[in-house]
Amino acid sequence: MVFENxxxxxxxxxxxxxxDLTGFEPxxxxxxxxxLIDPTTAAGATIDLVRIPGSGFCHTCTREVALARRYDACPECGGLDIDLRGGRELRLRELEVE
Ligand SMILES: [Zn+2]
Structure with missing residues (x-):
């Protein structure tokens, strides 16, 4: 196993x-x-959660805008033609071992 090696x-x-747009409550x-990690070699590890704010590109007003929820309208123009750009992440960023 890589961890042991x-x-x-x-x-x-x-x-x-x-x-913030994943629907998971941090x-x-x-x-x-x-x-989950209690019975593993990660028991007691610090869990460092970093929230990524929701954002998207509005095709109506051609702006990058902040979004509080996935299906919100554009806060600038009320448009709904928005491509999500940030806030859908749920990923392991780092694992610190000793
Ligand atoms: Zn807009």
Whole structure:
């Protein structure tokens, strides 16, 4: 296993990016992760969640705009022709081991 080959004994920090448009509640995700990693070599690891704000490109007013929810209208012009650009991420950013 790569983890063991790296000479690592345990995971001390787990960095996760979580987009505001994913529908996941960061506190609930952290709670579930803590329970999942409890019987593993990651038990007690710090869970570092970084929220990624929602954003999109509005084709009506041709602007990059902030979005609080996935299907919100453009806050500038009210248009609905929006390509989501940020906030859909849910990814493991880093894993710190020792
Ligand atoms: Zn717009």
């Amino acid at each position: 790296a000479g690592a004994a345990r995971v001390v920090r787990i960095g996760i990016d979580i987009g 506190d609930a995700l952290a709670f579930c992760l803590e329970a």
